[in-house]
Amino acid sequence: MDYRQPHEVLLFFGKGRNWEQGNKDCLVAQQQYYYQLQLEGKVLRTGLQVHETGLFVSLFVDSDAALFAILEQDPALREEVAEVLQAIPLATGIREAI
Incomplete structure (x- = not known):
């Protein structure tokens, strides 16, 4: 995946x-x-996690550089009240997944 x-x-x-x-x-x-x-139009879905404390976000980015720019502006990350526990990239096409 690129x-x-x-x-x-x-x-x-x-x-x-x-x-x-x-x-x-x-x-x-x-x-x-x-x-x-x-x-x-950058975020597809958000919600609160049921069994954990924290937010879940699904977003579409042009590149990892765009993702980093979004995360740098996150108020809770800047204050270190929240942290990214996991970032999972998704392949959107069958060819990417193979």
Whole structure:
């Protein structure tokens, strides 16, 4: 898979280093941030994880550089109240998966 090309990514967020003492308002700002990206067509779906504390985001990016730019602007990541636990790239075509 060529990560310089457009692809979908699943992001799973969890508690960050500053979870206990951090400003939890940034978690609301995080949800609003990804909702705005959804309105712009970059985010396919968001939701709260059922069995874990944290957000789930499915987004479509032009490249990993675009993904990094999105993550750099995430309010909860900047405050280290949340962290990316897992980022899973998805092959969108059968040829990519083989």
